[in-house]
Amino acid sequence: MGLNNSQEEEQMRIMLSIMVLGAVLTAAVAAWAAEGEEVFAGLKCGMCHRPEKKTAAISLKEIVQAYSNKEKLLKFFNGETKPLIESENWGLMRGQLEKIKALPDEDREALAGYILSFK
Secondary structure (H helix, E strand, C coil): CCCCCCHHHHHHHHHHHHHHHHHHHHHHHHHHHHHHHHHHHCCCCCHHHCCCCECCCHHHHHHHCCCCHHHHHHHHHHHHHCCCCEEEEEEHHHHHHHHCCCCHHHHHHHHHHHHHCCC
């Protein structure tokens, strides 16, 4: 038994709504990543943390492996947990961590989202 016109129209509206929602979410994620990238650049995190290569500190990929979700990374940023990765340059990171703690919540969340995008 086939669908009547009203059922087909309802299915089309639902599919269109899903497509629009997907586009909006994609744009929001892209904007959020851009904001996180701006925070990352503003704090000069990239001087020590590179996407894949360990330079002055651990790589972003290593951070993602240790802090597998945003909640863990935000707890670290808020000073609620000890670092899951210790490095010889931890002393330098302590000062940066104080700057991160002082950020507004939305900037810390954007920074965490940006870092976790390096999976």
